Amino acid sequence: MIDINLLRQQPELIKTALTNRQKDLSVISQILGIDENYRTTLSEVEKLRSEQNALSRSFKGKPTSEQLIKSTEVKNNLKIKEGELSSSEKIRDNLLEEIPNIPSDDTPIGKDDNDNVVFKTVGEIPKFDFQPLDHADLGEKLDIIDIKKAAQLSGSRFGYFKGQGAVLEMAVMFYAFTKLTKKGFTGMIPPVMVKSDTEWKCGYASNKNLMGAYYSIPEDDLIFISSSEHAVVPYHMDEILDQKSFPIKYVNYSPCFRREAGTYGKDMKGMLRVHFFNKVEMNVFTLPDYKISDAMCLEMLNNEEELMQELELPYQIVKACTGDLPQPNRRMYDINTWFPGQNAYRETQSCSNCGDYQSRRLNTKVKIDGKNELVHILNATLITDRAVLAIIENHQQADGSIKIPKVLQPYTGFEIIRPNNS
RNA sequence: GGAGGGGUCGCAUAGUGGUUUAGUGCGCUCGCUUGGAAAGCGUGUAUGUCGCAAGGCAUCGAGAGUUCGAAUCUCUCCUCCUCCGCCA
Numbered sequence: 001m002i003d004i005n006l007l008r009q010q011p012e013l014i015k016t017a018l019t020n021r022q023k024d025l026s027v028i029s030q031i032l033g034i035d036e037n038y039r040t041t042l043s044e045v046e047k048l049r050s051e052q053n054a055l056s057r058s059f060k061g062k063p064t065s066e067q068l069i070k071s072t073e074v075k076n077n078l079k080i081k082e083g084e085l086s087s088s089e090k091i092r093d094n095l096l097e098e099i100p101n102i103p104s105d106d107t108p109i110g111k112d113d114n115d116n117v118v119f120k121t122v123g124e125i126p127k128f129d130f131q132p133l134d135h136a137d138l139g140e141k142l143d144i145i146d147i148k149k150a151a152q153l154s155g156s157r158f159g160y161f162k163g164q165g166a167v168l169e170m171a172v173m174f175y176a177f178t179k180l181t182k183k184g185f186t187g188m189i190p191p192v193m194v195k196s197d198t199e200w201k202c203g204y205a206s207n208k209n210l211m212g213a214y215y216s217i218p219e220d221d222l223i224f225i226s227s228s229e230h231a232v233v234p235y236h237m238d239e240i241l242d243q244k245s246f247p248i249k250y251v252n253y254s255p256c257f258r259r260e261a262g263t264y265g266k267d268m269k270g271m272l273r274v275h276f277f278n279k280v281e282m283n284v285f286t287l288p289d290y291k292i293s294d295a296m297c298l299e300m301l302n303n304e305e306e307l308m309q310e311l312e313l314p315y316q317i318v319k320a321c322t323g324d325l326p327q328p329n330r331r332m333y334d335i336n337t338w339f340p341g342q343n344a345y346r347e348t349q350s351c352s353n354c355g356d357y358q359s360r361r362l363n364t365k366v367k368i369d370g371k372n373e374l375v376h377i378l379n380a381t382l383i384t385d386r387a388v389l390a391i392i393e394n395h396q397q398a399d400g401s402i403k404i405p406k407v408l409q410p411y412t413g414f415e416i417i418r419p420n421n422s
Numbered sequence: 423g424g425a426g427g428g429g430u431c432g433c434a435u436a437g438u439g440g441u442u443u444a445g446u447g448c449g450c451u452c453g454c455u456u457g458g459a460a461a462g463c464g465u466g467u468a469u470g471u472c473g474c475a476a477g478g479c480a481u482c483g484a485g486a487g488u489u490c491g492a493a494u495c496u497c498u499c500c501u502c503c504u505c506c507g508c509c510a
Contacts, residue, residue, distance in 0.1 A: 047479090050478060057491090072490060195500090
């Protein structure tokens with residue numbers, strides 16, 4: 001959620017942000033109008049409460065019938081005004097939560113992901129002297145991925161990693177996870193379900209349709225996380241953290257559950273877009289200073305790059321444009337990895353600074369010079385199952401085998417995945 | 423799933439309808455004292471919100487209710503602990 005004071009003081013700033021994000025501007029005047037109303041009513045309510053407090057203090061025991069009449073009158077007025085107050089506050093806050101975070105100055109302005117700006121390309125696109133296959137075909141031939149069976153028992157957008165494929169997947173996750181614990185990140189394996197209120201505080205979906213936006217169990221008020229971020233960023237909710245403990249860095253491992261509603265027809269072949277995958281993720285809390293948090297964002301991006309280079313994968317980094325920026329994000333970098341089977345770079349990681357957008361609802365603060373301030377929160381993918389697919393596609397050989405990147409070999413216990421019949 | 427007991431201003435506690443603008447102890451702040459320290463004495467010590475300010479208002483796990491008045495009574499929920507059941 002954005003700061004209502006910012007909207008009161010600099011509505012133009014919010015207007016520009018909304019325009020750049022391709023959003024409707026009318027909310028701003030609506031909010032300001034209701035807020036005006038809210039504040040007037042608030043002062044009326046507080047005056048009445050003050051009167052009520054003074055009256056009851058003056059009784060010092062049983063009130064006389066005259067005093068009773070007066071206080072009952074105040075009480076009744078108060079009830080009416082308090083009703084008005086809470087309804088205008090509710091309307092205002094519902095509108096306020098529609099407003100996304102303000103993009104950083106250097107975020108490119110654009111409509112959608114087509115307008116994202118490439119600013120770095122690393123690694124050589126592999127040249128094959130044979131027709132390279134995609135991970136679905138390779139996986140089937142090598143018996144390391146089974147999508148057909150998954151479709152039979154779970155439906156579309158599921159898959160098995162099997163045999164050496166399953167070992168490879170775990171090796172990638174474990175290698176990535178411990179790479180960051182060695183760098184001082186605190187490892188986390190979080191709960192994979194959170195209360196709807198917790199999900200709301202993460203700032204992605206509005207209250208209206210939380211249960212529908214995610215896989216959920218309404219009877220128990222639980223939502224399956226779409227990323228470990230949703231269970232780790234709220235770890236510090238309602239806390240005032242010690243300034244000396246910053247930056248607070250977590251590396252998480254969790255399954256991620258996504259409905260992928262509205263993506264019918266997209267990526268129907270293979271496991272690029274599935275309802276369930278595993279992910280190693282970074283979540284970092286920094287002091288509330290964009291110089292600090294934006295620098296941290298680059299540090300996190302650098303961790304992603306190191307890993308991609310160790311896995312010998314060619315990639316591009318793009319800056320997400322305003323139209324492609326998720327609601328809580330102030331800035332976002334995406335890493336797009338080369339997929340020979342797709343003949344394209346596809347998104348495998350992202351790296352975002354959400355500033356204080358999430359900490360405002362989560363109420364996560366730090367005491368600085370006696371004042372409590374909202375912290376900055378960042379999230380970044382370190383690795384997901386998608387990168388495993390990239391490894392399979394990029395490291396395929398003419399004989400149909402797959403070479404395992406050196407750094408993973410101590411974890412897989414094998415250097416190559418060979419076809420059974422060779 | 424069943425039974426019982428808790429959640430109070432950093433920590434520990436008091437508080438069973440109006441003298442609570444929430445008391446006390448510990449911790450911490452500043453000061454006095456001292457050669458220095460400890461002890462002692464004094465002072466301060468939550469958050470949010472509205473307001474230029476003075477100040478007001480709200481918050482005793484959360485929400486709703488009863489009442490002229492709620493930390494205190496009622497209801498719902500959350501959460502922690504103990505025991506039983508189940509279980510990797």
